[in-house]
Amino acid sequence: MTTPSDNLTRRRLLMALPLAGAGVAGVAFWKMLDGMEHGSFNPHDINAPVLDRPVPDFTLAPLPPAEGFTTQNLQQLDKPVLVNFFASWCIPCLAEMPTLMTLKDKLTMWGIAYKDKPENTASFLRHSGNPFTRLGDDHTGRAGIEWGISGVPETFLVGAGGIIRWHTAAPLTDQTINKVLLPLVQRLQTP
Amino acid sequence: MLSPELGHYALALACVLAAAQGLIPLIGASRRDARLMALAPGLAIGQMIALGVSFLSLIYAAVTDDFSVQNIAENSAVSKPLLYKITGVWGNHEGSILLWALILGLCGAAVAAFGRNLPSALRARVIAVLGLVATGFELFCLTTSDPFARIWPAPMDGQGMNPLLQDPGLAFHPPILYTGYVGFAVPFAFAIAALIEGRVDAAWGRWVRPWAVAAWCFLTCGIAMGSWWSYYVLGWGGYWFWDPVENASLIPWLTGTALIHSAIVVEKREALKIWTVLLAIATFSFSLSGTFLVRSGILNSVHAFANDPARGVFILGLLGVVIGGSLALFAYRAPTLTAGGLFAPISREGALVLNNILLCSLCAVVLTGTMYPPFMSLLFDRTISVGKPFFDATTIPLALPLFIFMGFGPMLPWKRAQLWPVLQKLWLAAIVAALACAVAVFELSGLLAILCAAAALWVIAASVTDLAERTRLFRAPVATSIQRARMLPRAIIGTAIAHAGVGITVLGLAAMSQAQHKIVEVPIGTTEQLAGYDWTLKAVKQEPGPNYTAMVATLEVRRNGRLVTVMRPSKRSFNSQNQTTTDVAIHTNMLADLYGVLGDRHGPDTNPTYVLRLHYNPLAPWMWLGALIMAFGGALSLSDRRMRIGAPQRAKPTPASSSVS
Numbered sequence: 001m002t003t004p005s006d007n008l009t010r011r012r013l014l015m016a017l018p019l020a021g022a023g024v025a026g027v028a029f030w031k032m033l034d035g036m037e038h039g040s041f042n043p044h045d046i047n048a049p050v051l052d053r054p055v056p057d058f059t060l061a062p063l064p065p066a067e068g069f070t071t072q073n074l075q076q077l078d079k080p081v082l083v084n085f086f087a088s089w090c091i092p093c094l095a096e097m098p099t100l101m102t103l104k105d106k107l108t109m110w111g112i113a114y115k116d117k118p119e120n121t122a123s124f125l126r127h128s129g130n131p132f133t134r135l136g137d138d139h140t141g142r143a144g145i146e147w148g149i150s151g152v153p154e155t156f157l158v159g160a161g162g163i164i165r166w167h168t169a170a171p172l173t174d175q176t177i178n179k180v181l182l183p184l185v186q187r188l189q190t191p
Numbered sequence: 192m193l194s195p196e197l198g199h200y201a202l203a204l205a206c207v208l209a210a211a212q213g214l215i216p217l218i219g220a221s222r223r224d225a226r227l228m229a230l231a232p233g234l235a236i237g238q239m240i241a242l243g244v245s246f247l248s249l250i251y252a253a254v255t256d257d258f259s260v261q262n263i264a265e266n267s268a269v270s271k272p273l274l275y276k277i278t279g280v281w282g283n284h285e286g287s288i289l290l291w292a293l294i295l296g297l298c299g300a301a302v303a304a305f306g307r308n309l310p311s312a313l314r315a316r317v318i319a320v321l322g323l324v325a326t327g328f329e330l331f332c333l334t335t336s337d338p339f340a341r342i343w344p345a346p347m348d349g350q351g352m353n354p355l356l357q358d359p360g361l362a363f364h365p366p367i368l369y370t371g372y373v374g375f376a377v378p379f380a381f382a383i384a385a386l387i388e389g390r391v392d393a394a395w396g397r398w399v400r401p402w403a404v405a406a407w408c409f410l411t412c413g414i415a416m417g418s419w420w421s422y423y424v425l426g427w428g429g430y431w432f433w434d435p436v437e438n439a440s441l442i443p444w445l446t447g448t449a450l451i452h453s454a455i456v457v458e459k460r461e462a463l464k465i466w467t468v469l470l471a472i473a474t475f476s477f478s479l480s481g482t483f484l485v486r487s488g489i490l491n492s493v494h495a496f497a498n499d500p501a502r503g504v505f506i507l508g509l510l511g512v513v514i515g516g517s518l519a520l521f522a523y524r525a526p527t528l529t530a531g532g533l534f535a536p537i538s539r540e541g542a543l544v545l546n547n548i549l550l551c552s553l554c555a556v557v558l559t560g561t562m563y564p565p566f567m568s569l570l571f572d573r574t575i576s577v578g579k580p581f582f583d584a585t586t587i588p589l590a591l592p593l594f595i596f597m598g599f600g601p602m603l604p605w606k607r608a609q610l611w612p613v614l615q616k617l618w619l620a621a622i623v624a625a626l627a628c629a630v631a632v633f634e635l636s637g638l639l640a641i642l643c644a645a646a647a648l649w650v651i652a653a654s655v656t657d658l659a660e661r662t663r664l665f666r667a668p669v670a671t672s673i674q675r676a677r678m679l680p681r682a683i684i685g686t687a688i689a690h691a692g693v694g695i696t697v698l699g700l701a702a703m704s705q706a707q708h709k710i711v712e713v714p715i716g717t718t719e720q721l722a723g724y725d726w727t728l729k730a731v732k733q734e735p736g737p738n739y740t741a742m743v744a745t746l747e748v749r750r751n752g753r754l755v756t757v758m759r760p761s762k763r764s765f766n767s768q769n770q771t772t773t774d775v776a777i778h779t780n781m782l783a784d785l786y787g788v789l790g791d792r793h794g795p796d797t798n799p800t801y802v803l804r805l806h807y808n809p810l811a812p813w814m815w816l817g818a819l820i821m822a823f824g825g826a827l828s829l830s831d832r833r834m835r836i837g838a839p840q841r842a843k844p845t846p847a848s849s850s851v852s
Contacts, residue, residue, distance in 0.1 A: 015525040018472075030507055091428060094804075095804070
């Protein structure tokens with residue numbers, strides 16, 4: 001048996017739930033803003049955690065006929081490699097492809113198909129051209145989590161010894177390539 | 192005459208009037224002092240006029256190129272076309288906040304003008320709550336985002352506007368979207384007033400509904416315009432990217448849609464009262480937090496405004512007062528409100544409850560997907576992304592049952608209904624849906640797309656059936672049917688039209704999942720094939736524009752050798768901003784869009800190649816057409832005599848309205 005006053009207490013608790021939810025969200029937002037002001041939290045600049053750090057441990061399924069790659073492959077590098085996360089469902093990735101195709105002869109590129117079906121990846125690369133010399137399949141998105149990507153396309157420049165030297169979360173443009181990426185590759189290759 | 196100082200003064204005056212509007216009627220209502228309560232309408236109208244003067248002086252400064260005003264110097268330029276000088280006023284943070292405040296002022300004045308038949312205490316309280324909210328935003332505008340701040344020395348020319356924003360579609364997008372967002376302040380104010388009074392009844396439901404429907408119509412149009420803008424300006428051939436800014440407009444739309452349906456239950460059955468009050472608070476809270484959190488830069492978005500965490504703290508404080516205050520009042524007063532009666536699950540109100548559950552689940556899913564990345568990043572220092580695969584997999588399974596119930600919900604009678612007679616009336620619609628499903632299996636690929644197409648046709652067919660049943664079309668003589676149609680309340684016709692609009696939009700979405708595209712890099716003279724069309728790049732020329740130079744391609748599209756259209760996609764380089772934009776060429780025959788984009792130019796000058804992106808988008812225009820139809824349905828039901836705010840109770844109800852309602 002519930003008495004009317006029990007009932008009212010329960011109603012009171014129930015009706016206070018929205019306030020509690022909003023309160024939690026408010027505190028979290030305040031922490032975020034506070035972090036943004038002090039530079040400890042930045043939702044835009046995802047460079048910070050990965051830059052000049054070794055590549056994370058990750059596993060990728062191969063996408064035959066292309067050769068796959070592993071953390072060890074990246075650690076054994078002696079010249080820079082561009083690692084690009086892409087997906088056939090991502091329109092900016094499509095828009096980026098012609099640019100990557102022009103870069104193909106200047107820089108080695110390895111691709112990671114992010115949360116995509118192998119047959120869709122294959123038809124995507126058939127239509128847009130394949131700039132990648134090695135390909136991995138991150139069907140579950142686990143490798144994406146290890147690398148800490150925020151979306152696709154994302155591109156990492158991995159230097160000798162498997163150290164991440166540069167990173168962007170935006171589609172590559174001719175301008176970024178000529179002004180930022182290629183000069184950096186040049187510097188990394190001349191010790 | 193309209194100097195920036197006058198504008199600044201008018202804004203400060205508006206802020207003072209808003210504070211008076213927020214306090215005096217509230218005191219008056221609690222003391223039952225008719226003189227104090229009677230001040231409310233005058234103060235609301237005065238505040239609106241002051242804001243109007245302020246806004247006009249900002250427009251005047253923009254049109255006369257007064258670059259001593261910092262906001263104009265940063266966002267305008269002499270060479271900018273007149274239209275964009277005017278619309279550019281709300282294309283930046285400071286101006287858009289002023290527009291926001293102006294619309295809030297207009298809402299207060301609208302309640303003052305159209306709310307004459309409301310009980311005086313309720314009207315005074317509603318206007319007062321609007322005044323309190325307005326005070327906060329006008330203070331925000333005055334203290335942290337002053338649009339009238341001067342700079343000295345004034346530059347000779349302004350820095351110009353982001354070229355992406357220089358577009359007629361976007362120019363009128365913010366006012367419509369903001370009217371939708373801010374319009375939900377009125378149902379919010381009604382909810383707060385009801386909590387203060389401690390009474391929610393059927394009359395309250397009747398008064399709040401037209402305001403919610405009006406705001407919903409604007410928000411629907413605003414979202415559709417935003418989606419259309421990203422379709423033809425961003426040039427990626429997509430129409431919805433599940434970007435935080437887009438989700439920020441979708442979340443209040445979902446709760447707002449739930450609100451306009453649950454308010455019907457309050458009006459007709461005096462049930463779902465507490466829930467409706469909560470929805471009204473939630474919708475406006477989501478409108479506020481969506482727009483403002485986007486500005487603070489917490490959400491990572493492609494369309495973000497310039498970020499300023501210091502400004503964000505003020506916003507957060509303001510949101511805390513408005514949202515936290517209203518939810519605290521809710522927690523304090525709602526338990527004492529009398530709960531509505533129970534009702535049978537199979538009934539009109541049962542269907543509306545189901546509609547609310549599904550819409551709010553959808554809202555929860557979108558909210559989770561949007562907020563998950565920053566929360567993960569805060570708590571576990573991990574950046575993750577939530578994208579289209581998540582939203583497609585979670586929203587469509589929730590939306591499909593919503594569409595199915597949308598078909599027969601409006602045909603169920605109130606109180607206690609039986610499913611079978613209603614389903615019998617819908618046999619034709621069921622056949623249409625089954626046929627659509629059969630056709631879709633051959634035409635579309637992907638289970639969800641097939642189900643969506645079938646559900647869309649089911650909704651359209653069921654809406655048509657509903658109207659046909661009510662007018663006894665084909666059963667009674669034509670004259671009788673016409674007579675019945677004329678007697679039918681507009682709200683009923685509006686509902687059917689709005690539901691059919693949803694079907695049209697969903698049909699467009701289902702077809703768009705089959706869009707085809709191709710990216711090629713070709714020299715001039717090449718022909719490419721896509722979706723049965725031959726696309727030939729004929730020429731690429733340089734052409735000067737008013738404040739840019741454009742590289743314009745001539746793209747001939749033929750089908751079976753017959754010329755379909757000549758498209759001229761271009762790439763514009765803006766001199767003042769050192770920025771380029773793509774100008775998409777779209778040819779539509781309403782059944783499909785041919786969509787061409789010109790990309791970068793590569794290779795030697797003697798024999799250059801061009802990147803071309805070609806899209807074939809079936810039924811693309813239907814997505815936005817459906818949204819317009821939804822808004823039209825909403826507007827039509829607003830014109831229903833029963834929906835008019837405080838419409839006098841006419842002595843004799845018309846036979847039709849008494850039989851159907």
